[in-house]
Each structure stands twice: as structure tokens, then as C-alpha cells.
Amino acid sequence: MRVLGNSPTLFAVLIVCLLLHVVEAQDEVRERTGAHLFARQLSCSKQKGIESKSKSDPVGAANDVLKIKDVLEADGDLWFSNNLVSGTGDDEQVPWGHGAEFKPTPAALGNYLSGYALIPDSFNGFKLNRSMVFRTEGSKSVKVPFYVNANYDADSIERVVLIWPGQWRDSWKYINIMGNAQRVAETHDQLNIDKSKILLISPMFFNQKDADSGAAGDDELYFKNAGWAVGDTSRGPSGFTNVSSFEVMDFFLDHIFDKSNFPNVKHAVMAGHSMGAQATQRYALFGKPKKAYRDNISYWIGNPGSYTWLDEKYYNSSSSCDSASKWPFGFDHAPKYAEKKAKNKESTISRYGDRRILYSFGLNDNGGQSDRCAPNTQGPNRLARGALYVKSLKSVFGDFPSNQLVDFVECVSHQDYPMMAKFRTLEFVFSSRTD
Template identity: 35%
Template sequence: MVKLTTLHAAAALALAGSAVARHSSPRLHNRQSSGSIMESDYSNGATPPGARPGDAAGQTVVIDNDGGHDDNSQRNGCPTIFIGSAAVGGSFSTGWTDMPQVLGFDTMRDLTVGNNVVQPYIIETGKDASKIKRVVITQPGLPRDYWKYANLVRNSLLCASVNSTMGVNTDEILIAAPTWFSTNDASAGSAQSNDLVFNGGNWATGVNSAGPNGEAISSFEALDDLVNKFFDKSTYPNVQQVVIAGHSLGGSFTQHYAMLRKANSAQDGMMSYFIGNPGAYVWPTSDRPIPNPGGNCASTADEWGYGLQDLPPYGNGQGSASSIASRYYGRNIMYALGLSDNEAGDSHCEAQYQGTSHLTRGQNFQKELQSANNGNVPSSQQFNYVPNVAHEDYLIFSDPNSQHFLFAQGSSSGSSSSSSSAAPSSTGRGRTSTSSSGAQQTGSTSQSGSSSSPSSGSSSGALSLISPTSAVSAVLASSAALLALVL
């Protein structure tokens, strides 16, 4: 039976936030105003730290009672601020009219991926490249809203940075996000004449671009080049981990990339993939859980996008489907799934062979991994089932198990008391955890008491209730921003 560590975590963080607020004098409040990340130091609509002239509208401090369910507020129990998403002109269907200046990020055009072809991306500003140990590269959703997802992951990092069990040092973590422009964005004005552009959502499956100037370049190739930039020791000498992270269509993109990314012996052990609530999966075998879902796509259900047949040009020379699947089984992956995510997901006929919703497709994919690996999820992969969360981006990214995978797992400065250090399941391989809306869990395979999770077992909580004084001490010790309070 899962222990109720949720209350412990939420209480500790809430006590920390309220204690800081109670002990803040006006002079201390003024000293915090330029750099504090604590919600107690702000009012709704206030200007966040790091704001610059030219930042797009909408990026103010959001303080409300939605608890993250609107993807535009901080999750319950976390005392740090939530920074709102940038406002952008145009639309994802007609094209975005501009690249917003994202608060705390710089827009970069120094990545050349073809013959005078540029892949723009954004990157956190003001961080010392020599101190960076981990880079989290976020992917957009269906609207190509890279600014939103970089911001969501940044808000989750702020939250994680004051959780003493995480051991997160924000100075050592860098968030970046590529822009996957469509031809509509070029027409609307956000993409420049030499920027890489794709037809519609083709960026999400790694097929070749639609230009510019007739250039045919896979989004996977462009992402390879971005990853290489962060592994370049001349610029980032201490990078230990690069995490590719996405939710919804961004989760599908991440899973597609993890499946087809070319082997790289120098990098593969330092690569991780965070796959949140994808609409559908690339299935590693020709088996499907739903044999006759209807429709007339039986002949294409195993083609690329849903299976390993008829690969795009990026997949040329990568061997047989079984060898690609075998390589995939060795990759470090977290699948983060909301236990209330009953949305239909990808509506294409081919996706119906995988299940009827985001959740059931994820559960079926876990069973497929077990079936293909002697009854076990591969030891380098884990499923994180998040209770009381539907298709909600921020609550998936800011779940403590997710935070540990994104920001701490595999880092020398990261805490070991979290899901990444969980004891093997009863099968001895793989992990399944069920988060408890604030509990960081360790131990063998666990579930929430719902039949939704395909595995069962026991778990133990890694967070324990601490006194208000201890909570404040832990928060002050774990956040560089908060150290300014006592200087």
C-alpha cells in the first residue's frame, strides 16, 4: 500500500513558504524583490525576476488557486512563483507572426544545419556555460509553442530547486528549446528566410523539411546538431546529461526521436528522454493490443509514425526493425502518464490499434515492452503514473518523480533519494511508480490503488514531515536565490 507522503511533502513546502513570509521584514522584502523566487514575495501580476525591456506580454507572476490544472499556475504545495506564458501574435493554424522574447531566455541563431540553413532555438540567459552539468531540451506541443514549454519546465525547475530532497542546483542546469517552424510561420512572419521550416506537423516525426530553398533536412538531424552543441567541451566542458523532454505531441516527438536516434557511443550513456502523455507511439514490434479497431488502415498500421516500417530518410542505414527496437530498449526513458488522461489522443486510424486514449495507449505500450523483454520493462526505463492528472502539461512536468528525472537523475550533485534510485521491481528489471501529488517515492513497483496501473507492488516515501524551522533551513540551503536572504 502506497504511503501517504503527499501530505508530508506538501506540508513541508507550505510550511517553508509561510514561515519565510512570516519572518520577512519590509527591509528583507525589498532585498528579495529583485531576485526572490518565492511566491510570498509577490502579488498576482507582478514583474518576475529577470524581466527585460522587450519581453513579450503575459509573462507576469501568476498567483491563483488553480493549482497547476490550467497549465498557467503553480502546483499546490510548491512555494515558488509561476511565470506566465508569453503572448504571441497569429495562431498555430495560420502561422505565428513573431518569435516572442521569452523572459529569461535568449533567441539564438548560431546553429547551422544545412547549406546556410539555420535552426533557431532559445536558451536560458545569464548562466555560466562552464558550470552547466545538465541541459534540458524541451519540445513544443501541436501549436509549435516552444516558448510555452521552455517556460513550463523553467517553472518546474524553480519548484524543484527549493525541495531539499532533490539536491538541485539551478546554476548547473540549462533549459533550451528548438523552434520547429512550419511553412505557415514563414508566411506569417516569425520564420526568417533561411530558417528551417516543415509542412504542417511533419517536424514531429522526423521527416524531411520543406525548405528553405529546397533543403531537405530532418528535424531529428537538426536536434542531433543541437545536442552536439551542448556536448561540445570547448563551450560546455562539464555537461554530464542532456535530457529531451516533451508532452503530448512533444512527447510523441521525443519518443520518435528516442526510437530512431542514431547510435552515438560517446553520448548515448548521457542522454535521457522524458515522454509525457503522447498521443501515440512508434511501436517496437508488429504486434498491436487492439487487433481490429475498425477503419481501413491495416496495411499502414506498422508504417513509420506508428511502427518501424517505411522509415524516413533519417532512418536509412540504421539496420533492421528488430535492431532499432533493441537499441531503443537500452535508452534511458521516463514515460509520465496522467491516470486521469482519458482523452482520445491521436485520431488517425493507425493509432487506434494502440488503444483508445492517452492512458490506455501508455499502459499497452508498457505491456508491449514487457512482452518484448522477457516480461520486464527494460531496466533503463520507467513508467510514472501521476494520480488526479489528466492531459495537463505542467502537472506532468512538475510532478516530483518527473522533476527528479528531469533535473537530478544521473547528476553528481543530484539527490539519490528519489525514483531514479528505486530498488528493482519484483522482476528485477524496470520500474513503475505512482506519484502522490507531491510525494517522491522509492522502492519497488507501486500503484495508487487504482487498476489503471498495469503493475503492482510496494513503495516507500522519501520525504518526511519536518518542522517549520527545519523546512526553512532546507529551503535556504537548497536555493542559490534564497541565500541572498541572509547576506
């Protein structure tokens, strides 16, 4: 058989050239990710353009996101992975860690599905405080445990970061990875971070499974399932079954801004990723921080799976989806804590427009498809919902709120720590430059 004039050398050269062409095409897509799998929708270099645009033109960047191939297709065979970049928040530093020390997250006994039997007590410069009395009724008191820096001078604290956990209720993880992010922030000289002036706090939101399994003490507040993330009321202990999780955050903000506790605090940042981001968005909308310090709070919202939508102009309206306008996706049937604000919808939305918020979205976070119709009215996946929500804010307010920021993060998926360790998040959470 004759192949190319019976020249095996020429044939081999052509094969090598073809392979090099394929590799070069793939390299653009894998660029700087180190991943074995890579996005089919948009290369990292093109995503970088969207990230850059989001700094000055968030709505324009959102429109670019919505042009990504298949991003609006519910069955578009989108690529999705939790491991796009190293640094999952558990075991290693991210490539943009800037040489900062990374401290692994400790393990708990049990899991979020069956309940925790034992949670970490002291680790990596943090400790679990179980002595804070939240409320007293008659002869009974209830406490809310929380993680906090093990050593700090209250008189030196000027900034507090208040962190929601994610779906796993693992507050120890979230304060630990936020601590890792702070160390990255400290390496950026332009942020001028003084760690002696920053305090991290992450409350524990136990549920009934943790109470049954032993992690929650007999006098510690717990909720039903993941109701804590949407302001639902507590389920125990006995005598304390009517406390909203948002009241818990009100309590901590009151504590933070009480001059007898922290005489020099100037600013607080509420932060959450994924389910914690959903909680942060809903608290930013319905929370009741006191007027005296309301303007001294910022909110970081990273990769939420859904939103309380501000109007009823959904991406995928459906007359058969009655739950689209109901809590926690809409204002109808809001829990007792949010009931008054839900009824005064116009003024509540107006105040939300004044909130200082940074929304951060991973440009490869195109998973999160739901079998419930309400989230799907907001978009077919997390990334699409985020971009559509950004566009909805312009529609609701006439222009994108001047107090709010957007960061579409190139080539990061649904990853908590890689999102937290990005520069714009570090600047927003730890520096006073954007307050």
C-alpha cells in the first residue's frame, strides 16, 4: 500500500502537525486552569474579557454571559465541574494564592445529611464559642454557638466579617477558608490589611439532625433542615421554637456595633457562598439591621443558586409554577420575620437598591439545574440566573444600582475558596477601599 509516495517520514510529520494543531486549540481552553476537563462553552481568554467588562459595565458583561453557547438551554449538555482549579477550600492553595500560607479545614464527626455528632472546637487560630446567650425566657436561656478568632483585642477591631455557612452547615469550614482568604489579602500591599483590626465570626446553624446526633447542646438553637438559609424559625430547644435565623444575624450585628463590645468598629461585611449566598441576598433584602449602623454593612454574595426576585419578569414564566412568586423565590407568603417588609414591597426594594453589595459569579458555574419549577423560572442554571438577575436589577431600578458591584470570575466553577481568594472579593471583604 502506497501512502504519500511511500514516505513514512512525511506521513509522520503530517500527523504530528495535526496533533500540535489540536493541542494548541485545546490549550486556549485549558489556559491556566490545570484541569483535566475543560469548558466547551468559552475559553478562559474570552472569559477574561467578560470579567474585565464586569468591573465597569455589569449589565453589558451579563449580556455577554447570556451569549455563551447553550448557557440558556436547560438540556444544553453544559460542562460543569467542582474541580476546575485547585483549591477547593479543603486541601490546597489556589494558583492566585500569592504565596500565602494555606491551612486545611478540620474534619467533623458526622455529615450534613445524617447530622453532626461532634464539630471542631479549636483550629488554625479559631475557636468555637458556646457561651453566648441569645435569648432568655423566664428561667430558660438559649445560646447560639459561633466560630471566632481565638485571640483578638476588642479595642483594636475596626472591621468584622460575618460569614454564613453553606448547605453543609459547616461554619468551621467557612471561617477557615475566609481566614485563608484574609492571608492572601494581606499579601496585596495595596489593600493595606492590618490583621489585628479584622475579626471573623461564623454562627452555627444546627438543624434537628444535629440535635438528634449530639452536636447541638440541649440549650442551643436549632432549625429544621435548611430553613435557616431562608429566614425560617427555629425548631428547638423547647421554649425557643419561633426564632428566625435572620434574627440571629440581627443579634450578631447588634453585638458587633455595640460600643461596649467593640468600641472602634467601623464596618461589617456579611458574606456567603452558594446556599450561604442565598441567605445573604435574602437578608440584604429583608434583614432589619438598626438604622444607626445600616449604612456600615456590606454584603458579598457568591454563586447563589436562586434569589428572591424583585419583580415578576422571569426568564421562563409559567402559569403552572405557582411557587415562582412565593417565598423564598418571591415576596408572597413570606415568614413572620419578613412579613411586614414583604407587604411594603416597593419601599423594601428601594432600600435594597441602596445596599452595598458585590455579586460574584464563577463563569464556569453552569451547573445547579433544579427539578423545582421556581428556580427554573429564574434561569436554567446558576450562571444564567446570576446574569439574568443582574439584568433584572437594571430593569427594576432604571439603571444598575450605583452602590452595587458585579464580578464575573474567569474559569472558576462552583468553588467557594477560589471565589473568596479572588482580588475583587478580597478588596471588598477585607479592605475599606470600597466601603
